[in-house]
Amino acid sequence: MSRTSTSGAQVEVFSFSAPVTFGIPLIAIFLQAWLPLRLSWFSVLDLPLLVTIFFAMARRNPITGLLTGTFIGLFQDALTHQALGVYGIAKTVVGYGASSLGIRIDSENPGARMLLTLVFYVVHKSVYFLIAAGLVGQSLRWDWLHEISSAVANAIFGVLLYSLLDRFKRRI
Amino acid sequence: METVLGRYRNLIVLVGILFAQVVGLAVQVKRTTETESSLLIRVWAVHAVTPLEKGLGWVQTSSSSLWRNYLYLRGVRAENRDLKQQLEQLHIEQARLKQDADQAQRLQSLLAFRQQYISETLAAQVIGSSGSDQSHSVYIDKGAHDGLKPDMAVITLDGVVGKVLRVFPYTSLVLLIDDPSSGVGVILDKARLQGVLRGTPAGEITVERVMADEQVPVGEKVLTSGGDQIFVKGLPVGTVTQVKPGAELFLSIHVRPAANLNKLEEVLVVTRKVEKQAEPGDAGPVRASDILALRLPSVPLKDAPNAGDVSAEKSPSDSGKKPIPPAKSQPSPENPPR
Numbered sequence A: 001m002s003r004t005s006t007s008g009a010q011v012e013v014f015s016f017s018a019p020v021t022f023g024i025p026l027i028a029i030f031l032q033a034w035l036p037l038r039l040s041w042f043s044v045l046d047l048p049l050l051v052t053i054f055f056a057m058a059r060r061n062p063i064t065g066l067l068t069g070t071f072i073g074l075f076q077d078a079l080t081h082q083a084l085g086v087y088g089i090a091k092t093v094v095g096y097g098a099s100s101l102g103i104r105i106d107s108e109n110p111g112a113r114m115l116l117t118l119v120f121y122v123v124h125k126s127v128y129f130l131i132a133a134g135l136v137g138q139s140l141r142w143d144w145l146h147e148i149s150s151a152v153a154n155a156i157f158g159v160l161l162y163s164l165l166d167r168f169k170r171r172i
Numbered sequence B: 001m002e003t004v005l006g007r008y009r010n011l012i013v014l015v016g017i018l019f020a021q022v023v024g025l026a027v028q029v030k031r032t033t034e035t036e037s038s039l040l041i042r043v044w045a046v047h048a049v050t051p052l053e054k055g056l057g058w059v060q061t062s063s064s065s066l067w068r069n070y071l072y073l074r075g076v077r078a079e080n081r082d083l084k085q086q087l088e089q090l091h092i093e094q095a096r097l098k099q100d101a102d103q104a105q106r107l108q109s110l111l112a113f114r115q116q117y118i119s120e121t122l123a124a125q126v127i128g129s130s131g132s133d134q135s136h137s138v139y140i141d142k143g144a145h146d147g148l149k150p151d152m153a154v155i156t157l158d159g160v161v162g163k164v165l166r167v168f169p170y171t172s173l174v175l176l177i178d179d180p181s182s183g184v185g186v187i188l189d190k191a192r193l194q195g196v197l198r199g200t201p202a203g204e205i206t207v208e209r210v211m212a213d214e215q216v217p218v219g220e221k222v223l224t225s226g227g228d229q230i231f232v233k234g235l236p237v238g239t240v241t242q243v244k245p246g247a248e249l250f251l252s253i254h255v256r257p258a259a260n261l262n263k264l265e266e267v268l269v270v271t272r273k274v275e276k277q278a279e280p281g282d283a284g285p286v287r288a289s290d291i292l293a294l295r296l297p298s299v300p301l302k303d304a305p306n307a308g309d310v311s312a313e314k315s316p317s318d319s320g321k322k323p324i325p326p327a328k329s330q331p332s333p334e335n336p337p338r
Helices: A018-038 A040-044 A047-059 A062-079 A086-104 A108-134 A144-168 B002-007 B009-030 B039-073 B076-110 B288-295
Strands: A002-006 A009-012 B113-131 B138-141 B152-156 B158-167 B172-174 B185-189 B195-197 B205-208 B220-226 B236-245 B250-255 B266-277
Touching: A018 A040, A018 A047, A018 A062, A018 B039, A018 B113, A040 A144, A047 A062, A047 A086, A047 A108, A047 A144, A062 A086, A062 B009, A062 B076, A086 A108, A086 B009, A108 A144, A144 B002, B002 B009, B009 B113, B039 B138, B076 B205, B138 B158, B185 B236
Parallel strands: none
Antiparallel strands: A002 A009, B113 B138, B113 B266, B138 B172, B152 B158, B152 B266, B158 B172, B185 B195, B185 B220, B195 B205, B205 B250, B220 B236, B236 B250
8 A cells, every 4th residue: 555645644545447537427427417307406416526526536646636627527518518618627626626635634534525525616616607707708697505505415415426436446 | 947847747737737728718719619519529528428328318218118108007098088078179279270370371472471381390309418507408319310400490399499509420419598698589479579588597588679668468478580590480489477677778578488498308300491472272262160060060050059150051251250169079971061
């Protein structure tokens, strides 16, 4: 088992097999596109974002984290009719942030995971809003109540999802 | 120098990746939609996701069809009886409407009025969505190989759904009418006011460009005006639910869509429209009373107080505005028309 040393704290670094690395983000994007048609409440959740946060926190490498975010975000952009890069930029920032924080704090703890997901959901939405409204010129509406309740829902669902995805982790 | 690069390597990569995406965005925003549609990443993404969606859609449709058509038939007999009664009522209503339509057609022919009609549609299954709250669009299981092209109208039996935005070989992306970037030329049914229907960021749809001094009642039907050259005139779009003052001396008219945009399963793509001028011959001399006489030969005159009004024996001038009695029996070969 290899460990990385940061500020005196010992944190584990994990890796994933190639099928998991590519398959899970693909399944997350597929479910995000398919399930809301059958279960409308599902659109509150952002599975690609949760997967980005999970991989970034587990790998604890900022470059890998931001690249994971970039690819997942761009792939998600490609399914919409909007310009490519809005989700890409937002998830790049989240991937970088989650992996940087993953080095410093114990991201295996469910409480920490919930808090991190909640924070990164709001960060993701804020960056998306800034880029889409400021750069692309989309008309968007920011509703704090909706965003906070969505963040809580994602945080709770995220903790459950992460414990499921933990099974695919491989210690380096 | 090496130390600085090594120390800030992560940050430099982050800034580089973000910069590349911002530049990419800026380039796309300047480009047209047609150019954008050929981007390879879009093709890859659609090809990676839509086969799964199609497969699962097929499994779902097959299993629900098996359940509905073979296993769960409770109440079908009663439903069938109710539907037959409805059909009889609709036959009468159809006869009355045909008379009105014929009259309108005669007037149109006199005015050399040209109108577009839907001549061909293609049924398609909705297999997926864009997966984003900000992009109100869905994927359907028909594409370029089925003859679909961008800007074709997409409807359901209830009303307008949207238009084909991007076409891939076996799938297409449909932009829904509740997306902020969509626009449909509409007309209010009774007020005859024209406007533009648009989606809002909150997912609602509103009619814009109607002056604030106009009277628009709640409950008014909204139809397509045909002015956008995508939807033919007269398709149902929705119903007015709220009217309030909007920006710049215009009304903000909220509309509830006729088609359920949140639960789309099957849609019709209008693949061909024809433009034709109404001809006097089209209308013909057939009156509603004649059609009813053919359809309801056995309705006894004395049983129904107004039955005499719709009988073929009466003069045509009498039959026009009288109420039509409900049907008592189905037309049959044994009861020839008088």
